[in-house]
Amino acid sequence: MYAQCDVLYEGRAASTLETGNYLIIHKGDGSIQIQAGDKTMPRNYQGSGATLERREHILISRRKSETLTITIHKIHQIVYLPNWSVAEITIVRTEKDLVNKLFKNWIDYIDGDFEMVKTEFPTSLGPVDLAGIEVDDHHHLVEVKRGNISIQNISQLNRYVSAVRDAGKVVSGYIASPKIGCRARAYCESLGFRYLLLDF
Amino acid sequence: MYAQCDVLYEGRAASTLETGNYLIIHKGDGSIQIQAGDKTMPRNYQGSGATLERREHILISRRKSETLTITIHKIHQIVYLPNWSVAEITIVRTEKDLVNKLFKNWIDYIDGDFEMVKTEFPTSLGPVDLAGIEVDDHHHLVEVKRGNISIQNISQLNRYVSAVRDAGKVVSGYIASPKIGCRARAYCESLGFRYLLLDF
DNA sequence: TTATGGATTTCGTGG
DNA sequence: CCACGAAGTCCATAA
Numbered sequence: 245m246y247a248q249c250d251v252l253y254e255g256r257a258a259s260t261l262e263t264g265n266y267l268i269i270h271k272g273d274g275s276i277q278i279q280a281g282d283k284t285m286p287r288n289y290q291g292s293g294a295t296l297e298r299r300e301h302i303l304i305s306r307r308k309s310e311t312l313t314i315t316i317h318k319i320h321q322i323v324y325l326p327n328w329s330v331a332e333i334t335i336v337r338t339e340k341d342l343v344n345k346l347f348k349n350w351i352d353y354i355d356g357d358f359e360m361v362k363t364e365f366p367t368s369l370g371p372v373d374l375a376g377i378e379v380d381d382h383h384h385l386v387e388v389k390r391g392n393i394s395i396q397n398i399s400q401l402n403r404y405v406s407a408v409r410d411a412g413k414v415v416s417g418y419i420a421s422p423k424i425g426c427r428a429r430a431y432c433e434s435l436g437f438r439y440l441l442l443d444f
Numbered sequence: 445m446y447a448q449c450d451v452l453y454e455g456r457a458a459s460t461l462e463t464g465n466y467l468i469i470h471k472g473d474g475s476i477q478i479q480a481g482d483k484t485m486p487r488n489y490q491g492s493g494a495t496l497e498r499r500e501h502i503l504i505s506r507r508k509s510e511t512l513t514i515t516i517h518k519i520h521q522i523v524y525l526p527n528w529s530v531a532e533i534t535i536v537r538t539e540k541d542l543v544n545k546l547f548k549n550w551i552d553y554i555d556g557d558f559e560m561v562k563t564e565f566p567t568s569l570g571p572v573d574l575a576g577i578e579v580d581d582h583h584h585l586v587e588v589k590r591g592n593i594s595i596q597n598i599s600q601l602n603r604y605v606s607a608v609r610d611a612g613k614v615v616s617g618y619i620a621s622p623k624i625g626c627r628a629r630a631y632c633e634s635l636g637f638r639y640l641l642l643d644f
Numbered sequence: 645t646t647a648t649g650g651a652t653t654t655c656g657t658g659g
Numbered sequence: 660c661c662a663c664g665a666a667g668t669c670c671a672t673a674a
Contacts, residue, residue, distance in 0.1 A: 246523070246525050251533075253533075253667070255667060256537070256591070256667040257535055257536060257537040257538060257590075257666095257667045258535070258536050258537055258667085259533045259534060259535040259536070259667075260533065260534050261531060261533045261534075262531050262534075264529025264531045265525070265526075265527050265528055265529045266528075266529060267469070267525060267528070269467070269479065271481055271482050271483075272481055272482060273481075273482040273483065275482065275483060275484050277484055279469065280528065280529055280530050280531065281471055281472055281473075281525070281528030281529055281530045282471050282472060282473040282475065282492065282530045283471075283473065283475060283491075283492060283654080283655080284475050284477055284486070284489050284491055284492075284654065284655090285654060285655075285666095285668085286484070287531075287532075287533050288533065288667090289484050289667085289669090290484075291483075291484055291669075291670090292482065292483060292484075310667075320525075321523065323446070323521065323523060325446050325465070325467060325481070325520075326465075327465050328465055328466075328467070328480065328481030329464025329465050329466060329480055329481055330480050330481045330482045331461060331462050331464045331480065331487075332487075333451075333453075333459045333460065333461045333487050333488065334459060334460050334461075334462075335457055335458070335459040335652080336457060336458050336459070337456070337457040337458055337652085338457060338650085338651085338652095339650065339651085340650090369595055369631065370595060370648065370649080371648085371649090371673095389650095390456075390457075390650085390651085390652095391456070391651090391652095392661095392662090394662080394663070394664090395569055395570060395603070395662095395663080396596075396600070396663085396664085399599050399600065399602075399603050400596070400599065400649090402599075403595070403599050425661085425662075427662080427663095431569065453652070455652060456652045457651090457652050458652085459652075483669080483670080484669065484670095485651095485653085485669060485670075488652085489652080489654095490652095491652095491654075491655090510652070535667080537667085538665085538666085538667090539665065539666085540665090570663065570664080571663085571664090589665095590665085590666085590667090591666095591667090592646095592647090594647080594648075594649095595647095595648080596648085596649085600664090625646090625647075627647085
């Protein structure tokens with residue numbers, strides 16, 4: 245529906261959208277979004293499973309503890325979209341692809357006498373992407389990223405390494421990605437971790 | 445445009461969307477998105493500043509190193525939205541609101557003989573939300589979150605505290621938010637930080 | 645249902 | 660233009 249309307253949101257936060265002409269999209273899964281004339285993200289939205297109620301010229305979408313109230317002032321156009329597809333996209337070059345590449349070519353990247361290599365290796369502070377365990381129990385933990393490495397990513401690796409170290413293991417830490425900036429690189433080295441260039 | 449089409453994406457990653465009926469939204473800022481019949485997020489998209497080129501029944505949207513290729517098989521409907529508004533929403537209960545509340549009521553939350561309190565206090569590993577500096581140079585760093593505290597949030601605070609500590613200061617760390625889980629709480633205390641209940 | 649982390653995250657701000 | 664961090668992030672997955 246393309247309409248002149250205003251929108252109130254009340255839930256985790258609260259927001260108001262002034263009266264204007266917006267595109268309101270309501271889908272079969274209950275999700276609803278109010279799109280304005282620029283940017284990708286909707287101004288307001290409600291996720292799958294929301295329920296829509298109509299009271300005169302007011303639309304109310306509820307979901308858990310969140311409420312979206314759309315006051316319609318003038319309907320410009322209503323369009324129904326028959327047989328709207330719900331196919332998913334197939335995507336490549338994700339982080340998972342990089343993890344698999346490193347997993348299959350482990351010995352090309354990391355030296356050691358390995359007993360096993362695991363993905364999603366659990367630590368007390370969350371799972372690390374890859375872990376290689378040597379016969380002498382030396383742990384090699386690798387955190388993989390598909391994009392540029394940030395300081396936060398190094399921090400995340402540090403968390404996992406600390407967790408396993410606190411569990412009494414000898415640990416080496418690695419961050420692997422196609423790119424890293426000099427700031428993150430410096431932080432990486434200051435914590436004693438190694439950077440692995442890993443691309444698609 | 446509501447059309448039967450398929451979509452190819454090539455850029456940071458690459459994806460294919462099988463032929464189906466999708467809603468294609470092209471906005472005045474150049475952004476474009478392909479919406480399917482469920483979920484809030486578009487299946488494919490291109491941000492502001494993209495350029496759209498038409499070659500027969502193929503649409504090509506380019507932006508930096510990214511290309512979206514939409515092959516139109518059958519146009520079901522084309523709709524123009526005149527006077528589409530670009531108003532922004534006004535939102536409350538953001539992290540900024542919480543930071544301001546703590547800034548204005550600092551003494552109600554943190555004990556000490558403070559010389560100054562600053563927001564966005566710079567450290568060598570990024571800016572921390574709030575920093576109070578006592579007359580004896582003791583630094584109190586506070587990271588604020590609007591939602592539930594995660595282990596990552598504690599890790600972020602740890603990064604800032606470490607940075608200032610490495611600069612030779614005496615530092616206390618605090619995480620402030622309306623909510624915290626027991627796992628994050630335990631990690632917080634294990635690092636010697638304090639949790640501040642701070643809500644709207 | 646909650647928690648944890650990825651994402652073509654998007655978006656805003658500041659350097 | 661990059662770099663960094665918030666977001667009502669959304670979203671999938673595992674516990």
